[in-house]
Amino acid sequence: MNNDIQTSITALRHIVNTIKTFDTCESCIDFINNQVKEEKVFLIVSGSLGQQLVPRIEHDIKLDSIYVFCLKKCNHEQWTSKEQHQKIKGIFIDIQDICNRLKEDIKQSQHELTSIQTLSSQTSRISNYLDASFMYSQLLKDIILNIEYDDTTREQAKKDFIDFCRIYYAENNAELCVIEEFEQNYSNPSPIWWYTRECFIYSMLNRALCKQDTEILIKMNFFIYDLHQQLEHLHKTINNGQILTVYRGQGILPTALDRMIQNQGGLISFNNFLSTSTSKEVSLCFCQKALQKPEKVAVLFKMNIDPLISSVPFASLDEHSYFQETEKEILFSMHTVFRIGEITPLTDDNKPRFWKIHLTLTNADDEQLHQLTEHMRIDLSSSLDSGLQINMDPTWRLSPLDYQLIVDRYNYIGWVQKKQGKLSEAWTSHKRALRILRKYLPPTHPRLAMTYNYISLLYSTMNDNLRALNCLKKALRIQEKVLQPNHPHLAETHFHMSIIFERLNKIDNAFQHAKKAVDIGCQAFMTLDDPNMKNYFLEEAMTFENHSTIINIESWFIPFDILMIMCTLLAIVLALIFLSTIILDKTCHTVPMMLVANSCLAEFIFGSDMFGMALFTFQNDLHQNYYPDSLCIFRGFLGYVVTILKYYSYLLQAIYRYITVFYPTRLFWQSIRFQVCLILATWIFGFVCPLPYILNHEIKYNIDNQICQMPLQLSFLTIYNALCVYMIPVSLTILIYFKLVRYVQDMRKHITSANILYRAQNELKMVRRIVILVMGIVMIGFPYTLFIFISFFTTPPKYHFRIAYIFIDTLMAFVMIAIFQFTEPLKMSIMKRITRQANAIIPVIT
Incomplete structure (x- = not known):
C-alpha cells in the first residue's frame, strides 16, 4: 500500500509542486484553516473519509476542487452528487484519471489568477487604499521595466533564479528537468515560448505578479524585462491600423463584479501578463468552466483595441507560442489599463452569474490616467513617507x-x-x-x-x-x-x-x-x-x-595524507642538505653544480608547496570539513610555477652538456654569467606562463580533492598547460640526448682525440642520467597525465587529483635520492663529510 501511495504522489508531482498528506479530518481542516493563506487547495480524498470531511470544508473559498479516490465507485455515487457538493469533480479509481482532470482544473485556476483593480472615473487624486493600490501596481510596472540588463548581469540574474528554482522544486523531478532545459536553452527559442509552456515559469510569474511577491519578482526581474521587450518588438511590426476585438473569459468573485459595476466608466487594470483570444468561442469555454464554481460569477470581457494608440505592447502568439495551436491568443504586457464600458448580464436570472463587460484599451494620452500618474509620483511618495495620512481621507486607516x-x-x-x-x-x-x-x-x-x-x-x-x-x-x-x-x-x-x-x-x-x-x-x-x-x-x-x-571522508584519506606529509617533508630536508652542501663546499662551485643547485632549489620550493597542500588537506579531512584558506589559490598557482621551474632546470643541465660537446670553444655560452641569465629567464617564464590561469579565474577549489587546481577538461588552457609545462622541456631534453648519442657514435667511426671522445662520452653519460631522471618524474606524474587525457573525452574519476598527488608526493623523496646518486661531486662531498665525522677523534680527559 505504501508503494501505491508513493507512486501516486510521484505522478501528482508532475502537475503540482506542493503535496501534503493527512490521516485524519481534523489535521486536514487545521492545515487549511491555519496554514493556507492565499493558495488554492485541490483535495484528493478517500470515499470513506470524504463523506465526513467534505461537508465541513466545501464552503471554504480557498478550496478549489475535490476528487474522490476509491476502488468501489458505486459505494459513493449517492453522497458525491453535484446537487449536494458542487466542488466535487467526480469519483476516480485510477490516479492517472485524477492527474488528467487536475491538470485541466489547475489550468483554469491559473487562468483566473489575475489581480484586477478598478478606479472610479471621478478619481483624480488618491483618496483611499484602493486608489493607492491601483496606482502602486502602475509604479511597480515602471520599476521592473526600468532595469536594463547587459549579457553579464542577465547571466548572473538567470543563474540566481535557476538556483532558487532548483531549491524550490527540489522534490519535483519533472520541473527540475525543465529547469535544466531552461538553463541551457533560455535564449532559444524565446521568452514568449517559455512563458506559454506549461511549466514553472508561467505559474511562478503570474502568482508573483498577482500577489506582488517581492522576493519572486526580484528573482524573475530579468525574465519579465525580456518578455516585455519581445512583446514590444513584435508590437512595432503590426502594420494593420484597424480596431482589434479580443475576448477573455474567466471567473471572478461577486464583490469584484460589484466594484466594476460601481466604477463603470472608470479604469480597470489587469496586473498580470494578460492572455486574450480573438476567438469568442475559446473565451466562452473558460466562462463555462467558471460557472461550475458556485462562489464565482463568469465574465466575458470584450476588449476593443486600437493598435495605433495603444499604451501597452501586445502581440499575436501564433508563431511564437510553445503550442502549435495557440487558441488565436493575443498576449498583453503586464498592468494593462482599460476603460470600463457597458456591463450587461447574459442570463435572465434574478441573480445572474454570467456577465459581459466591454473594455477599451487606454492610450498614453488618457487624461485621468495621466493626472493620477503625476499625482502618484509627486504626492503619494511624500504622503507615504510622512505616515500615509497626508492629503487623504482622515477616516482611512491601513491594516x-x-x-x-x-x-x-x-x-x-x-x-x-x-x-x-x-x-x-x-x-x-x-x-x-x-x-x-x-x-x-x-x-x-x-x-x-x-x-x-x-x-x-x-x-x-x-x-x-x-x-x-x-x-x-x-x-x-x-x-x-x-x-x-x-x-x-x-x-x-x-x-x-x-x-x-x-x-x-x-x-x-x-x-x-x-x-x-x-x-x-x-x-x-x-x-x-x-x-x-x-x-x-x-x-x-x-x-x-x-x-x-x-563532508564524509573515505577511509583511505587520512593514511595517505600522513604518507604524503612525510614524503614531502623528507624531500624538503634532502633538498636543503643538497643546497647547503653545494654552497659550503668550494669544490662544488662550478657551472654544472650551479645548475644542479637550481634544480634542488626548484625541488625545495615544489616540496614546500606540496607539503602545504598535503597539510591543509589532512587538516580538513581530519575535521571532516572543507573550505579553502586564504593561501589555497596561491598554492595552486605556485604549484604550476615550480613544476615549470623543475622541468626547465633539468633542460638547462642538458643544454649545458650539449654546448660543452658541440661548441667547446664557445666559452661565453659555458660561462657562469650566461648560465645565470638562462636560469633567470626560466624563472621569469615560470611565473609568467601560468598567469592566464589566474587572470581567467581557472584555478578553483575542488571540493572532493581538497585542492586548488585548474579543472581537467578539454580546453585551450589545459592544452596550453600540458604543452608549456611538460611537452616542451621533456621533448627538448630527450632530443638533446639522442643528438649526443648520435654524435658519440659518429666520433667512434672517425679518428678522434681520446680526450675529446672521453669528454663527449662523459657528457653523454650525464645527459643520460638527466633523461632517466626526467622520465622518472614523468612516470611519477603518469596518473596526472592519464587523467588529463581522460578529461578530453569524459569526466575524470571523483578523486583524480588525490590519486595523482599521492604518486607525486610519495615519490618526490625518490627523485631527490636519484639526484644524489647521479651527481658525482655532490655525492662525493656528502660522503666525505659523513666519513670525516665517523673517523673524528674525540679526546678523552682521564
Whole structure:
C-alpha cells in the first residue's frame, strides 16, 4: 500500500509542486484553516473519509476542487452528487484519471489568477487604499521595466533564479528537468515560448505578479524585462491600423463584479501578463468552466483595441507560442489599463452569474490616467513617507497587511536602485521601509528582518562589512523568534553572515554559519534519502566564496595524507642538505653544480608547496570539513610555477652538456654569467606562463580533492598547460640526448682525440642520467597525465587529483635520492663529510 501511495504522489508531482498528506479530518481542516493563506487547495480524498470531511470544508473559498479516490465507485455515487457538493469533480479509481482532470482544473485556476483593480472615473487624486493600490501596481510596472540588463548581469540574474528554482522544486523531478532545459536553452527559442509552456515559469510569474511577491519578482526581474521587450518588438511590426476585438473569459468573485459595476466608466487594470483570444468561442469555454464554481460569477470581457494608440505592447502568439495551436491568443504586457464600458448580464436570472463587460484599451494620452500618474509620483511618495495620512481621507486607516505591501515596494525600489548603482537613493528607500516598520508593525515582524537583510546587502556593496554584519545579526535575532527552525530565510541569513565573516578573515565564524545554512537548507528542501539534491545544495553552497561545510571522508584519506606529509617533508630536508652542501663546499662551485643547485632549489620550493597542500588537506579531512584558506589559490598557482621551474632546470643541465660537446670553444655560452641569465629567464617564464590561469579565474577549489587546481577538461588552457609545462622541456631534453648519442657514435667511426671522445662520452653519460631522471618524474606524474587525457573525452574519476598527488608526493623523496646518486661531486662531498665525522677523534680527559 505504501508503494501505491508513493507512486501516486510521484505522478501528482508532475502537475503540482506542493503535496501534503493527512490521516485524519481534523489535521486536514487545521492545515487549511491555519496554514493556507492565499493558495488554492485541490483535495484528493478517500470515499470513506470524504463523506465526513467534505461537508465541513466545501464552503471554504480557498478550496478549489475535490476528487474522490476509491476502488468501489458505486459505494459513493449517492453522497458525491453535484446537487449536494458542487466542488466535487467526480469519483476516480485510477490516479492517472485524477492527474488528467487536475491538470485541466489547475489550468483554469491559473487562468483566473489575475489581480484586477478598478478606479472610479471621478478619481483624480488618491483618496483611499484602493486608489493607492491601483496606482502602486502602475509604479511597480515602471520599476521592473526600468532595469536594463547587459549579457553579464542577465547571466548572473538567470543563474540566481535557476538556483532558487532548483531549491524550490527540489522534490519535483519533472520541473527540475525543465529547469535544466531552461538553463541551457533560455535564449532559444524565446521568452514568449517559455512563458506559454506549461511549466514553472508561467505559474511562478503570474502568482508573483498577482500577489506582488517581492522576493519572486526580484528573482524573475530579468525574465519579465525580456518578455516585455519581445512583446514590444513584435508590437512595432503590426502594420494593420484597424480596431482589434479580443475576448477573455474567466471567473471572478461577486464583490469584484460589484466594484466594476460601481466604477463603470472608470479604469480597470489587469496586473498580470494578460492572455486574450480573438476567438469568442475559446473565451466562452473558460466562462463555462467558471460557472461550475458556485462562489464565482463568469465574465466575458470584450476588449476593443486600437493598435495605433495603444499604451501597452501586445502581440499575436501564433508563431511564437510553445503550442502549435495557440487558441488565436493575443498576449498583453503586464498592468494593462482599460476603460470600463457597458456591463450587461447574459442570463435572465434574478441573480445572474454570467456577465459581459466591454473594455477599451487606454492610450498614453488618457487624461485621468495621466493626472493620477503625476499625482502618484509627486504626492503619494511624500504622503507615504510622512505616515500615509497626508492629503487623504482622515477616516482611512491601513491594516498591517497594507503596510507590509508598502514596505515590500520600498524594499523593491531600493533593490532596483542598488542594481543601478544609486546607492544613496537605495539607502533612502530602505530607510523609509524601516521607518514604517518601526512605527506601524511589531518589533519582531518578519518584514523587519527582511529589510535588515536588504540593508546588509547594501552595506556589503559599499564594503562596509561591520555594519552589514550588524544588520544580519538583527535580522537573525528576529527570524529565530518568529520562524520555524528549518525556514529557508534562516539559511539565507546564516549564509550571508558566513560571507561577511570570511571577508573579515574570521574563518571559524564563517564555517559555523555556513554549516548552519547548509544544515537548515537540507532540512527545508530535501529528505535524507535524496542524495542528488543534497549534493547539489552542498555544491551550490560552495559557490558563495567557497565557504566551509561538513563532508564524509573515505577511509583511505587520512593514511595517505600522513604518507604524503612525510614524503614531502623528507624531500624538503634532502633538498636543503643538497643546497647547503653545494654552497659550503668550494669544490662544488662550478657551472654544472650551479645548475644542479637550481634544480634542488626548484625541488625545495615544489616540496614546500606540496607539503602545504598535503597539510591543509589532512587538516580538513581530519575535521571532516572543507573550505579553502586564504593561501589555497596561491598554492595552486605556485604549484604550476615550480613544476615549470623543475622541468626547465633539468633542460638547462642538458643544454649545458650539449654546448660543452658541440661548441667547446664557445666559452661565453659555458660561462657562469650566461648560465645565470638562462636560469633567470626560466624563472621569469615560470611565473609568467601560468598567469592566464589566474587572470581567467581557472584555478578553483575542488571540493572532493581538497585542492586548488585548474579543472581537467578539454580546453585551450589545459592544452596550453600540458604543452608549456611538460611537452616542451621533456621533448627538448630527450632530443638533446639522442643528438649526443648520435654524435658519440659518429666520433667512434672517425679518428678522434681520446680526450675529446672521453669528454663527449662523459657528457653523454650525464645527459643520460638527466633523461632517466626526467622520465622518472614523468612516470611519477603518469596518473596526472592519464587523467588529463581522460578529461578530453569524459569526466575524470571523483578523486583524480588525490590519486595523482599521492604518486607525486610519495615519490618526490625518490627523485631527490636519484639526484644524489647521479651527481658525482655532490655525492662525493656528502660522503666525505659523513666519513670525516665517523673517523673524528674525540679526546678523552682521564
